[in-house]
Amino acid sequence: MNDKILKTIKNLERNNMKPYYCETKEEALSLVKELLPNGCTVSHGGSESLKESGIISLLNSGDYNYLDRSKCNTRKETEEIYRKSFSADVYLTSSNAVTENGELYNVDGNSNRIACIAYGPESVIVIVGVNKIVGNLDEAAERVKRICAPKNTVRLAMDTYCSVKGECVSLSNSDKPFIADGCSSPARICCNYLVSAQQRKKDRIKVIIVNENLGY
Numbered sequence: 112m113n114d115k116i117l118k119t120i121k122n123l124e125r126n127n128m129k130p131y132y133c134e135t136k137e138e139a140l141s142l143v144k145e146l147l148p149n150g151c152t153v154s155h156g157g158s159e160s161l162k163e164s165g166i167i168s169l170l171n172s173g174d175y176n177y178l179d180r181s182k183c184n185t186r187k188e189t190e191e192i193y194r195k196s197f198s199a200d201v202y203l204t205s206s207n208a209v210t211e212n213g214e215l216y217n218v219d220g221n222s223n224r225i226a227c228i229a230y231g232p233e234s235v236i237v238i239v240g241v242n243k244i245v246g247n248l249d250e251a252a253e254r255v256k257r258i259c260a261p262k263n264t265v266r267l268a269m270d271t272y273c274s275v276k277g278e279c280v281s282l283s284n285s286d287k288p289f290i291a292d293g294c295s296s297p298a299r300i301c302c303n304y305l306v307s308a309q310q311r312k313k314d315r316i317k318v319i320i321v322n323e324n325l326g327y
Contacts, residue, residue, distance in 0.1 A: 115211060116320060119244055122213025128307075129314040132322070136164040139238055139321045144169060146236060146317065147201055154178035154196035156224030159266075160205035160238050160326035170203075193223040197231035204228060205326050206239050207259045208251035209318065215307035216251035218259070220300035228316070229305060237318045240325030248306065252290045256282055260301055262327045269298040 112120075112132060123130040133139040143166055147153060153175045161167050170177045178199060180192040196202060204224055208216040215237065219225045228235055245251050256279035264274035272280040272294045279301070281292035293301045310316055 112322075115244055116241065116322070118211045119209060119213060119320065122211065123209075123318050124213070126213040126308055127310040127313040128213065128215075129317040131317065131319045133319060134322045136321055136323055136325060139319050140165045140169060142319060143203070143236060143238070146234075147175060149174050150176065151200040152176040152178065152198070153201045153203065154180075154192070154199045154227070154232070155203035156205075156227065158203075158205040158238075158326060160240060161203060163325050164238060164321070166203060166238065193221070196223065196227050199227075199232040201234045201236060202227045202232035203236050203238070206237050206243060206318075208243050208245050208254050209237075209239050209320070210245055210247050210251055212247060213308075214248060214251075215305075215316070215318070216245075216248060216255070217305045217307075218255050218301050218303070219305075220302050222303040225303060225305035228307060233315070235316045237316060238321065238325065239318065240321050240323050242324040243326070244320070255279075255301065256288070256293075258327055264298070264300060267300070269296075269300060271296045271298050271300070 120130040133142060155161055178192050178195050180189050183189040206215045206217055217225045245254055261273040261277050264271045280294045281288035
């Protein structure tokens with residue numbers, strides 16, 4: 112582990128989050144399997160990191176009560192899964208950024224993901240590649256505006272400024288845009304913002320840092 116990872120782990124512990132370190136995504140998958148009790152109710156947020164690390168395939172193994180929104184046929188069914196996820200035993204997600212100060216930074220459109228990170232599920236497991244570790248919250252906000260949002264809008268085929276230009280419109284309007292500055296598109300995915308700092312419930316949030324690039 113380099114100094115940046117060690118500092119992040121130390122500060123996650125200080126903030127009452129349980130850190131883990133894995134060299135590879137395969138190790139992370141094995142760890143997640145250890146952390147998931149057979150038969151538990153599990154759900155997750157949208158995440159390329161979960162796909163790349165094989166966790167979505169694990170959830171489809173039949174060993175869990177998997178609240179799988181991909182099988183929903185209507186928006187109403189999807190919304191029902193979102194609400195049921197608040198009662199899940201375990202919620203899996205990645206994070207848009209993790210600061211060296213031990214903070215998680217996440218931005219959402221529907222905001223079901225950040226809602227479950229903040230409250231509801233008994234346990235939250237966050238899988239992040241080293242590419243998502245940043246120095247501070249300013250760097251986290253910039254990472255979303257330059258990397259996360261543009262790539263996710265392309266993946267989701269959303270008609271936004273950043274899907275075309277490759278960065279948030281706020282970056283062209285100011286040297287240091289306010290954290291919530293952005294476009295006015297109805298397809299905007301940067302609607303609500305969550306910083307997870309010191310937690311009241313110790314170790315409810317578990318952060319698995321993987322020494323590989325995962326997601327974006």
